Amino acid sequence: MHELVGALRSYAWGSRTALAQLCGREVPSAHPEAELWFGAHPADPARVVLADGSRSLLDVVADDPERELGSVAPAFGDRLPFLLKILAAEEPLSLQAHPSAEQAAAGFAWENKAQVPIDSPMRNYRDDSHKPELVVALDRFEALAGFRSPLRTVELLRALDVPQLTPYADLLAAQPDSAGLRTLFTTWITLPQAALAALLPAVLDGCVRYLAAGKGTTTEFAGEARTALELAETYPGDAGVLAALLLNRLTLEPGQGLFLAAGNLHAYLRGVGVEIMANSDNVLRGGLTPKHVDVPELLRVLDFEPLDVPVVTADATGETVYRYPTPAHEFALSRYELAEGAAPVPIPHTGPAILLCTAGTVTLRQDGEQLRVRAGHAAWISAADAEVVVATATDGPAQVFAASVGSC
Known part of the structure; x- marks a missing residue:
């Protein structure tokens, strides 16, 4: 340790x-x-x-x-x-x-x-x-993250009420699957500069009108419209702003x-x-x-399935332990929520692990040795090390993430 x-x-x-x-x-x-x-x-x-x-x-x-x-x-x-x-x-x-x-x-x-x-x-x-x-x-x-359902995206494009978007909405409505998404994404991401310079401002104007009509918060696609405007402000004239309209937006x-x-x-x-x-x-x-x-290389690796x-959502595996299930073989991640002065909590490991403190301060114990770890700092645990115990949390509640190897 x-x-x-x-x-x-x-x-x-x-x-x-x-x-x-x-x-x-x-x-x-x-x-x-x-x-x-x-x-x-x-x-x-x-x-x-x-x-x-x-x-x-x-x-x-x-x-x-x-x-x-x-x-x-x-x-x-x-x-x-x-x-x-x-x-x-x-x-x-x-x-x-x-x-x-x-x-x-x-x-x-x-x-x-x-x-x-x-x-x-x-x-x-x-x-x-x-x-x-x-x-x-x-x-x-x-x-x-990930391509939205094509029919849901058609609803978004039509809701913006931009005449220049109509042929693209019609294209996706006629082929509401991964092939249609591939065609539309490829078309937008490779638009000639002159065509992009004509289409993108019209779309952004549509986003402004859409938000104004719903007072900015109550409209169905308010988050998507605001995001397009924010992206365009940071990256003006970028085709990625159009591509972003095809993706799930989440918080x-x-x-x-x-x-x-x-x-x-x-x-x-x-x-x-x-x-x-x-x-x-x-x-x-x-x-x-x-x-x-x-x-071209991005298009080669993209998965266009909606x-x-x-x-x-983490699975609770104990009073203080939450494990995030994923199919990855390379990693596994668990979160420990520790009350100040709580009883010691073991962090078992069968291989290498990294313990990262993200809130408060904790004291780790291993074979009689101690290591104090505060927020933003971490500990390396080798496969040969004995089990680590989080002995105490000080300065209020603490949060620790344990990274390890997934199931091979």
Whole structure:
């Protein structure tokens, strides 16, 4: 059991207050802080605090995978299979999807053969892994995720009452399935600039009229209309604003999760959450970003099957323990809600684990040793370590997330 120091990532969409406040640092921060990585990804590994200094978790695992990962090591190529993050979005993230395992392996091999530098901004595949992911809201968390039912989208397009949208609504109404969604999405995301410059303002005007008619809150598609306007303000003239009209818009309350498998188009809009994923940094972007956009590759990996809103509700497995069910083999995530002064709570593990405190302060005990962990900080538990007990919560109630390997 060792303290694990996360790697802070700064992106333009990040927050100057959320992560700094959570970690007890000065607010506002000097730069937007978007993600805090707790894992062993080569791009930015966390650091394990040892008696003689700190070492990269990547190096710690590589030096003795059998001890650190235990029996799961061979199944995942002697690599920690998951990456745990705290994500803080002040502005929308890019419209994006992640590849399947087969697509990632093929794309990574192709770009290697083409000698695209691993750190090139034009690179799509930075590793050979797929990237299923789960985000759990720490505060109100808003997102676009998965293609909405086509007939429901037809209702939205007609409700905006924009004549220029009529042929597109008719197209989808005539083919209300994944093929129709693929056709419409492809048409919009590849519109010539002149056509986009004519269509997008008309759509935004329709959103304004729609909200005004319903006084902004009572209309059926108010959230979708407001989101389109907000996206257009941040990314003017971007075809991703139109594409966003095809996606489910949802709001997670604290404790609720959102699971996304390969191929699901999504964009996180705002909020703070704990995110766990396969240990990968593969992202195919389609818009709403100044970063590299590769529409043909995105179209190759997208799943256009309509998706019911994939909200994950945690299963209570005890008075204080909540586990998030997902089909992912690479990771599992549980949440512990601890009252101040509550009885010690064991956190069992059979392989490697990361314990992340997101509220309050806890003291972890293991074989007579103690480690104090406060909000925004974490502990690394190797497979060889004994069971950890959360001995006490101080400074009020505490919340701890336990990340581990899923069922192989």
